[in-house]
Amino acid sequence: AMWPALLHSMALRLGYAHPLGTTSIHPRLFVGPCPAHHSVFARALRPPSHPVLPRSSQMRPDGFGARRSARATMCAQPADTPERKVDKISPRLITSRLTKAESLSAILDVYKRHGSSFNEINVATAWSRLGKARATGRERLDFFRTEEHTLLQLLQHTDRTIYRLDARGIANACYGLAKFGFAPASTTLRLLSAAAMPRIAEFEPQGLANIAWAF
Secondary structure (H helix, E strand, C coil): CCCEEEEHHHHHHHCCCCCCCCCCCCCHHCCCCCCCCCHHHHHCCCCCCCCCCHHHHHCCCCCCCCCCCCHHEEEEEEEECCCCCCCCCCHHHHHHHHCCCCCHHHHHHHHHHHHHHHHHHHHHHHHHHHHHHHCCCCHHHHHHCCCHHHHHHHHHHHHHHHHHCCCCCHHHHHHHHHCCCCHHHHHHHHHHHHHHHHHHCCHHHHHHHHHHHCC
């Protein structure tokens, strides 16, 4: 019964006490005599390279009342899905809601709620609406900082659907992205330009003008 207390006392004397004030060293690690320079104790009592979470937080949710770990909580949301609860609706209704949304937050909120139902037309419409939304330069910068994660998700969604866009969708997406001014969108703009080149004969004059303005 005195062994844990004695072990902790020795760890404190040698300066190898655990950051949380406890040691989790099994007595079997101490085999044989201890040299004067305490090399055995130094190896045995070396603190772990990462903080040790309490046992209750390391347990996975398995129906027995265990808590979720901090890492599991952070990784609960996939990287390519919007953060909020997603409702699946028709792409035509999504286009209607994007068209009616006026502010930057309202437009992006449509993607947060219905991102899994977005098709290529919805993606192009979203960037077109974001580019046309009224906002000052300072408001846009604040929006970029607060909504960066969702905007990057929308960019990834755009990259996956570029090959399905028609000429009008490519032109609208290019114009909206360029006017919106989100710096990470430069890669997506290059992909859009590459998709436009083989189909240049399909563009209307206004679409060509939008692409030329974007670049």
